[in-house]
Amino acid sequence: MAEQKATNIHWHEGDITRKERGDLLGHGGATLWFTGLSGSGKSTVAVALEGVLHDMGVLCYRLDGDNVRFGINKNLGFSEDDRAENIRRVGEISKLFVDSGVLVLSSFISPYVRDRDLVRQVHEEAGMDFIEVFVDCSLEAAESRDPKGLYKKARAGEIKNFTGIDDPYEAPSAPEIHLHTDQQTLEDEVAQIIDVLKARGLISAT
Amino acid sequence: MAEQKATNIHWHEGDITRKERGDLLGHGGATLWFTGLSGSGKSTVAVALEGVLHDMGVLCYRLDGDNVRFGINKNLGFSEDDRAENIRRVGEISKLFVDSGVLVLSSFISPYVRDRDLVRQVHEEAGMDFIEVFVDCSLEAAESRDPKGLYKKARAGEIKNFTGIDDPYEAPSAPEIHLHTDQQTLEDEVAQIIDVLKARGLISAT
Structure with a gap:
């Protein structure tokens, strides 16, 4: 094995910094935090945005219930404490991704x-961009979409503590980005976010 | 605001895959898992490797106690259950990073x-590379280095359940990479790892 070893190793001075990873990637890292009712269109806009950004050469990663609830957070339920811990952990993971240089779509x-503000706080204390995206949509519109049939179950009492039905949704008072998915086209929503990323210098404006 | 919006958005077909992120980066994602005694040289080799890989254009990210114990795992202590949960979470976070395309150095x-094998299992079930790096070093050599003064405290009974002193270290039986940091140079260790990454096609062989 000793005979095959790589030679001419170039030694780097000091630890690699977040800035150096950003230089390698050619863009900044940040957390885009999509919040809104079930069925409001959070995943739809995140998936569309991810595709557009990827084709612009931006390394993105989406965090959502699918890859978190069955992995790192599989030992959490839906009690108030567990929901808070779920968001806390996702916030900390988002921060690690930003540190690595990735644009995270959570x-x-x-x-x-209070849960969202805690995530904002851990980012801002580390000098990282936290961009809250309020995916606003009337309950009527979200419920009429009901892509997973969850509102129907909540109305029938089969799901308890369902946000918008028998649990509150506390709207952001000053989100960095406010979408109205019951009034905008998907293209318009994506363009609105891209503009903010450019204005912040996270991605190239050209 | 509507007047400033980005135009000519290019829509991407379908979700972005791990392979597409790898194509963007020009290298594969994987978890390099450094295990060994306190003072064995895990961080030293990880930092050196990160610098070399970064200069080769590889996006790396290091996970260690510093960025995990004070963040996502700050609600965990050092009981046996908490230690297992610490490693489980780091394993799941490593997997998310690999999915994003990053080469993770944990x-x-x-x-x-059993804890390390659980991390291996969640990677291999997802078709991801898990490369166990046994940072082997005699207890005598590690203790004589004692960079954080922890062995001294453990010998004095000020720290209980210290690995190697009054808690066991279970050596890997078949690690992908076996370093002997009390016998090799740092350059030799880094070269040994680079060779494995090239042989697996994770980074370019040229």
């Missing part, structure tokens, strides 16, 4: 101001 | 075979 109902 | 004493 989509969670995250109905409580 | 450095944790991780003394128990």
Whole structure:
């Protein structure tokens, strides 16, 4: 094995910094935090945005219930404490991704101001961009979409503590981005977010 | 605001895959899991490797006690259950990073075979590379280095359940990479790892 070893190793001075990873990637890292009712369109806009950004050469990663609830957070339920811990952990993971240089798209109902503000705080204390995207949509519109049939079950009492039905959704008071998915086209929503990323210098404006 | 919006958005077909992110980066994602005694040299080799890989254009990210114990795992202590949960979470976070395309360097004493094998399992079930790096070093050599003064405290009874002193270290039986940091140079260790990454096609062989 000793005979095959790589030679001419170039030694780097000091630890690699977040800035150096950003230089390698050619863009900044940040957390886009999509919050809104079930069925409001969080995942739809995150998926569309991810495709557009990827084709612009931006390394994105989506965090959502699918890859979090069955992995790192599989030992959490839906009690108030567990929901708070779910969001806390996702916030910390988002921060690690930003540190690595990735543009993170985190989509969670995250109905409580205090949970979202904690995520904002851990980012801002580390000098990282936290961009809250309020995926606003009337309950009527979200319920009429009901892509997973969850509102129907909540109305029938089969699901308890369902956000918008028998649990509150606390709307952001000053989100960086406010979408109205019951009034905008998907293209318009994506363009609105891209503009903010450019204005912040996270992605190239050209 | 509507007047400033980005135009000519290019829509991407379908979700972005792990392969597409790898194509963007020009290399594969994988978890390099550094396990060994306190003072064995896990962080030293991980930092050196990160610098070399970064200069080769590889996006790396290091996970270690510093950015995990004070963040996502700050609600965990050092009981046996908490240590296992610490490693489980780091394993799941490593997997998310691999999915994003990053080459993850995770450095944790991780003394128990069952904990490390669980991390291996979640990677291999997802078709991801898990490369166990046994940072082997005699207890005598590690203790004589004692960079954080922890062995001294453990010998004095000020720290209980210290790996190697009054808690066991279960050595890997078939690690993908076996370093002997009390016998090799740092350059030799880095070269040995680079060779494995090339042989697996994770980074370019040229």
